[in-house]
Amino acid sequence: MKKRRAGYAVWLLLAAGLYFFENNTGTxxxxxxxxxxxxxxxxxxxFFSPDGxxxxxxxxxxxxxxxxxxxQEETGDIRPYIPGDPVRRIHWKLSAKxxxxxxxxxxxxxxxxxxxxxxxxxxxxxxxxxxxxxxCAAGILLCAALLLLTPExxxxxxxxxxxxxxxxxxxxxxxxxxFAVPEGQDILPAVILLGCIFALLTGIxxxxxxxxxxxxxxxxxxxxxxxxxxxFPTWINIPLYSLFALRMLRRPVRRKDLTACCALILLVTxxxxxxxxxxxxxxxxxxxxxxxxxxxxxEQITGTAAEAPAGETETRHLHTxxxxxxxxxxxxxxxxxxxxxxxxxxxxxxxxxxVKMILLLILSVMVVALPFAPFLLLNKRKKEAAENRKAxxxxxxxxxxxxxxxxxxxxxxxVNAGAGNVLFRNWxxxxxxxxxxxxxxxxxRCAEDxxxxxxxxxxxPEEKRRDAIKLLKETETALWKKSNRRQRFxxxxxxCLTE
Amino acid sequence: xxxxxxNVIREVEKVIAGKREAIExxxxxxxxxxxxxxxxxxxxxxxxxxxxxxxAVGLSFRRVxxxxxxxPSDLTGFSMYQKAGEALxxxxxILNGTNLLLGxxxxxxxxxxxxxxxxxxxxxxxxxxxxTYRMEEPFLVIATENSVGTAxxxxxxxxxxDRFLVRLSLxxxxxxxxMTMLRDRQGVNPLDEVRCVMTKEELTGMQREVRAVxxxxxxLDYITRLTMASREHEAVEVGISPxxxxxxxxxxxxxxxxxxxxxxxxxxxxAVFRDVCAHRVLLKEAGDSVGRVLDELLKxxxxxxxxxxxxxxxxx
Numbered sequence: 001m002k003k004r005r006a007g008y009a010v011w012l013l014l015a016a017g018l019y020f021f022e023n024n025t026g027t028x029x030x031x032x033x034x035x036x037x038x039x040x041x042x043x044x045x046x047f048f049s050p051d052g053x054x055x056x057x058x059x060x061x062x063x064x065x066x067x068x069x070x071x072q073e074e075t076g077d078i079r080p081y082i083p084g085d086p087v088r089r090i091h092w093k094l095s096a097k098x099x100x101x102x103x104x105x106x107x108x109x110x111x112x113x114x115x116x117x118x119x120x121x122x123x124x125x126x127x128x129x130x131x132x133x134x135x136c137a138a139g140i141l142l143c144a145a146l147l148l149l150t151p152e153x154x155x156x157x158x159x160x161x162x163x164x165x166x167x168x169x170x171x172x173x174x175x176x177x178x179f180a181v182p183e184g185q186d187i188l189p190a191v192i193l194l195g196c197i198f199a200l201l202t203g204i205x206x207x208x209x210x211x212x213x214x215x216x217x218x219x220x221x222x223x224x225x226x227x228x229x230x231x232f233p234t235w236i237n238i239p240l241y242s243l244f245a246l247r248m249l250r251r252p253v254r255r256k257d258l259t260a261c262c263a264l265i266l267l268v269t270x271x272x273x274x275x276x277x278x279x280x281x282x283x284x285x286x287x288x289x290x291x292x293x294x295x296x297x298x299e300q301i302t303g304t305a306a307e308a309p310a311g312e313t314e315t316r317h318l319h320t321x322x323x324x325x326x327x328x329x330x331x332x333x334x335x336x337x338x339x340x341x342x343x344x345x346x347x348x349x350x351x352x353x354x355v356k357m358i359l360l361l362i363l364s365v366m367v368v369a370l371p372f373a374p375f376l377l378l379n380k381r382k383k384e385a386a387e388n389r390k391a392x393x394x395x396x397x398x399x400x401x402x403x404x405x406x407x408x409x410x411x412x413x414x415v416n417a418g419a420g421n422v423l424f425r426n427w428x429x430x431x432x433x434x435x436x437x438x439x440x441x442x443x444x445r446c447a448e449d450x451x452x453x454x455x456x457x458x459x460x461p462e463e464k465r466r467d468a469i470k471l472l473k474e475t476e477t478a479l480w481k482k483s484n485r486r487q488r489f490x491x492x493x494x495x496c497l498t499e
Numbered sequence: 500x501x502x503x504x505x506n507v508i509r510e511v512e513k514v515i516a517g518k519r520e521a522i523e524x525x526x527x528x529x530x531x532x533x534x535x536x537x538x539x540x541x542x543x544x545x546x547x548x549x550x551x552x553x554x555a556v557g558l559s560f561r562r563v564x565x566x567x568x569x570x571p572s573d574l575t576g577f578s579m580y581q582k583a584g585e586a587l588x589x590x591x592x593i594l595n596g597t598n599l600l601l602g603x604x605x606x607x608x609x610x611x612x613x614x615x616x617x618x619x620x621x622x623x624x625x626x627x628x629x630x631t632y633r634m635e636e637p638f639l640v641i642a643t644e645n646s647v648g649t650a651x652x653x654x655x656x657x658x659x660x661d662r663f664l665v666r667l668s669l670x671x672x673x674x675x676x677x678m679t680m681l682r683d684r685q686g687v688n689p690l691d692e693v694r695c696v697m698t699k700e701e702l703t704g705m706q707r708e709v710r711a712v713x714x715x716x717x718x719l720d721y722i723t724r725l726t727m728a729s730r731e732h733e734a735v736e737v738g739i740s741p742x743x744x745x746x747x748x749x750x751x752x753x754x755x756x757x758x759x760x761x762x763x764x765x766x767x768x769x770a771v772f773r774d775v776c777a778h779r780v781l782l783k784e785a786g787d788s789v790g791r792v793l794d795e796l797l798k799x800x801x802x803x804x805x806x807x808x809x810x811x812x813x814x815x
Contacts, residue, residue, distance in 0.1 A: 406808050423765050424804045454807045455715050456762035 004048055007248060008038060010215055014222045015241065021226045026234030028276055029269045030241040037245055037264060046250050046257040077105040132207040136200045143200070147193045155181050156190030161228075163187075168229040214247045238269060378493060385496035392469065397460040398453035404468040405450040407497065408443075408475050414495050415483045424450060435478050446471045501759050503705075506696040510555040514689045515548050517676025521669050523757065524774060525552065525641070531753035532706050533664025533746060534620050534640040536605075536778060543669045545643050547690065549601045554693040556702055558598035559635070565608035567653075571615035575625035576632070589627065594619050598635050598699065605642040606652040616640070617659050636703055657737065657781060664746050665771075666778040705756070712752040714763040717810070721768055721803040722747050728796050729780060735792060737781035747775050765803040772797060 015034035019027040038047045078091060081101035094102045147153045158179035165176040205213035221240060225231050232240070242265045249257050391403035405424070412418045412431075419430035428444035449464045476498070483491065491497050504526060511522050525548070528535045537545050546562060553560035563569065576592030594600065594616075602608075602616060619625050623634045642663070644655070660666075672680060683689050722744050730738030739747075751767040758767075777789050 402808060409808070421798065421800075421802055421805065423769065423802050424808075425766060450808070451764045451766070451804065452760075452762070454804065455713075455718065455764050456760070457713060457715075458761075 022231040026237035029238050029272050032268050078102050129207045133204045136203040139200045143193050143197045153189045155185045156187040159185040160187050164228045218244045382496045397465050400465045401453045401468050404472050411475050414491050415487050507555045510693050511551045514551040515544050516679040527753045528665050530709050531749045536663040536666040537643040538668050551693050553599040556697045557695040560599045561597045562601040564603045571612050578628045600640045602642040606644050660778045665774040709753045709756045717803040717807040718763050736783045739779050743779045750775050
């Protein structure tokens with residue numbers, strides 16, 4: 001609680017320092033945010049109440065799950081087993097190794113001690129983090145010592161400062177007292193050392209993951225801006241300090257707090273930009289400058305328009321003149337174009353006529369051949385059917401059975417009595433009911449024969465062929481009787497199933 | 500139907516009445532040398548069926564009740580240090596020397612145990628401490644899964660389900676069957692009356708014969724078209740794998756053999772298709788029924804009878 005208030009005080013101090021140093025839009029936003037954000041009641045809690053019970057630290061230590069026992073227990077005294085010792089305390093692994101019963105002795109000898117969990121995964125992480133931070137800090141000290149103690153580096157740093165002072169003087173109205181540094185001093189070692197220090201600082205920030213580090217960065221930025229009189233641009237300052245504000249929020253950060261905070265910062269930025277934009281003089285000169293620049297640009301643009309290439313303008317002029325005075329001329333032009341089109345049509349090449357003639361010829365041949373076409377087609381079907389019928393007498397009984405059964409199936413499908421995409425052995429159940437007695441069984445038997453012929457590679461007995469022929473004859477008579485005139489026509493002339 | 504197999508079915512039917520179809524399917528899977536996943540409610544006689552089958556065929560039978568703390572070493576065996584000989588001695592596990600293993604509630608086993616079992620099923624061997632132990636021939640695993648009360652279970656991953664040849668379900672007996680069962684149990688335990696009518700060696704011989712059953716290209720084409728159609732079906736997320744296609748072929752062969760034929764017909768494929776593929780198809784929507792999709796596939800894909808018959812027309 002106290003820590004957070006102290007954090008807030010630092011934040012306010014930094015914002016105020018920045019504002020009094022340079023009064024522009026960015027610093028105004030930063031100060032207003034620092035003052036306003038904690039004043040909004042719902043956000044006040046997010047800024048001042050302590051981190052939640054399920055805060056980051058607690059959450060990690062709970063989810064880590066791998067608790068380690070105390071070291072003291074690991075290296076606890078081991079002594080031989082004395083009758084009466086609790087069996088639970090026998091160190092089985094060691095006992096197996098040493099071939100005698102050994103007992104672990106814990107300090108308090110209580111169950112509590114056994115269960116004690118001290119170092120959680122997170123704790124260990126924190127520990128290593130601290131160690132890394134300590135190493136980084138040592139490095140910083142070393143670098144700082146080098147920077148201060150070696151004359152080269154010290155003079156380099158001073159020269160760097162002088163340069164920054166010069167930069168600041170160019171912007172601001174005040175003059176700085178420079179360091180006395182020999183001219184042409186090499187600043188490279190100083191820059192390297194400062195870079196090292198900065199990198200190590202970042203290392204500490206990453207290792208500790210602490211809020212304090214963010215304070216440090218903010219403070220560093222503010223001090224830099226104030227000391228050298230070199231303000232960061234507004235668009236850097238606002239996000240930088242907003243980040244700081246967000247970092248101040250209670251952890252775990254709730255989405256609600258985060259959005260409220262961001263929205264407020266955005267709102268403040270917009271309001272300041274609209275109603276309190278920076279210090280008066282600067283904005284005025286800025287707007288003046290912008291106006292000048294704009295005027296210059298427009299002048300340039302109009303200038304280039306006037307200085308267009310000479311030839312082009314002339315042609316354009318010509319065009320406009322012709323449009324203004326030469327309406328009659330345009331009409332004649334159109335007429336001329338029409339005349340040429342007619343001429344073109346008249347003088348078209350003769351190949352079109354050839355195409356027409358060829359087409360006519362093909363058409364007439366087709367008309368002549370049309371009456372014969374059905375006969376040609378039917379003849380083909382007839383031939384196919386005859387071939388199928390010829391297969392009935394094939395030497396291979398299997399092929400014959402297949403051909404005959406195929407004929408049966410075609411018969412059924414021709415009169416729309418088929419069962420569709422169903423295995424033929426299952427057709428028997430779906431056949432029409434008005435077929436002769438026992439037909440379905442014979443059909444099923446024949447379907448099985450056909451299956452055998454289709455899927456097996458061994459030869460089939462001759463009587464299967466006879467059975468199949470009998471079935472086909474029966475089918476023909478039954479279905480012919482059943483079918484109407486249209487179906488009969490179809491059967492006879494299209495399917496060619498009858499002889 | 501083969502005489503010996505008919506005998507086996509008759510012996511098993513002494514114990515489980517009215518479940519001829521399920522027994523036939525299990526026997527078919529046994530002939531196809533594949534493993535069975537029984538998805539059923541408790542108490543319909545899964546264990547009894549397995550015991551009866553193992554007695555009728557003369558197989559050595561063992562049963563594991565899977566719980567989360569059954570370990571892989573319980574199945575495959577492990578090496579134990581023996582002080583006397585100063586050596587590691589291999590202690591055989593449940594799988595060693597077993598022909599028929601009934602794994603009850605396989606979905607309650609931890610995933611490592613499941614994987615040990617499934618590896619043994621696939622490779623028919625177990626490796627412990629670098630030494631490989633072959634499983635007894637024949638080796639059949641009947642794993643069960645309860646369709647009710649799946650809380651706290653380790654669902655079999657899709658990839659592991661794929662290794663089972665078939666997924667079957669016994670279901671409740673009808674009135675007649677249950678009456679018969681109750682009547683039979685009045686006196687002696689019918690399990691004691693099951694005679695051994697076939698030997699292990701005969702069974703392995705039959706398994707070899709099953710592999711020799713011929714499947715014409717029409718059949719293979721049908722299986723391929725079915726599986727590919729399953730992958731393109733709009734309600735299906737993951738269709739039937741190539742392994743699934745292989746299993747359809749194997750199971751169809753075994754069925755043809757069971758029916759006493761040495762060639763596979765389209766009817767064989769259609770008969771085994773649902774049992775082999777129901778657990779291999781992953782649907783897009785949870786509420787959809789796999790059975791419906793499979794039926795649709797069978798209906799839409801042109802059957803091999805027709806295709807074969809009319810393809811021959813052009814040749815003839």
